[in-house]
Amino acid sequence: MPAADRHSILAAPGLLLLVTFFVVPVGIVFDQGLFDPAFTTAHFERFLARGAYMAVFLNTLRVSVVVAMACLLIGYPVAYFIVRQPPRRRPVLMFLVLVPLWMSILVRTYAWMVVLGREGIVNGLLMTLGITDQPVKLLFTTGAVYVGMVQILLPIMIVTCYSAMTEIDQNLLRAARILGARSGQAFARVFLPLSLEGAVTGTLIVFILSMGFFITPALIGGRRDMMMANLISSQVSQTNWGFAAALAIILLLATVAVLVAARLLTRRLVYAAAKTDTP
Secondary structure, eight states, X not given: OOHHHHXXXXXXXXXHHHIIIIIHHHHXXXXXXXXXXXXXXXXXXXXXXXXXXXXXXXXXXXXXHXXXXXXXXXXXXXXXXXXXXXXXXXXXXXXXXXXXXXXXXXXXXXXXXXXXXXXXXXXXXXXXXXXXXXXXXXXXXXXXXXXXXXXXXXXXXXXXXXXXXXXXXXHHHHHHHHTTOOHHHHIIIIIHHHHHHHHHHHHHHHHHHHHTOOXXXXXXXXXXXXXHHHHHHHHHHTTOHHHHHHHHHHXXXXXXXXXXXXXXXXXXXXXXXXXXXXX
16 A cells, blocks of 8 residues: 555544534534625624624733733743753652643632632631731632633643753753853753743643633633633523624634734744854
């Protein structure tokens, strides 16, 4: 059997799954949003005409960007710390990072409701220390949404950065130190550019997941913290299938646009760094 035929046979199951669970559902969503029953843009015009819908969309973008950046700022140093540890310690540390992923998002969100509630651990600690005389409103706020989403998505960022960092040859850092570079210079000129792709990938994964978050904003967020997934759910519950599909299309296109822009920017940064290092 020719090699091309063998490759086609091996790829067939994956292509079948891709078509069944991605292409077909996305096609149905586009059909519902653009044909009702004939071709129409009424659902998109409705979205643009009402400022409340645009506010939800902008809030979704803002929350997703903030969560992605927070996960990057926290996750990258943690991954760097783990990769710098002796090999025998790394599996233990990664195990501790992955433990939260064994619990469902719903359970972890309810846990944050207990922690941030008026009689929760945080308020109890603040009142015990005398910082406040009465419970502080921590639950059903934008800050609670940020904290909950970052805690849920942070392990994904750490694992992604760690995977990229383990591929970097540590001898390159030693060579930079031998050639006279200080530890900070070796990190900035050698390690950081090589790990940039992993950091960007992790940030984009967190951003994509944040754009579709539903449970956490619904349970611990306030009225102003509604996101696109919550809006789509409310439209589906009212059997507004066409408008819900249009919202899903807008969410998908916005996510793709951000991904493309981030990839182009990353390529320019990598090219600029390589050009700067060229003698």
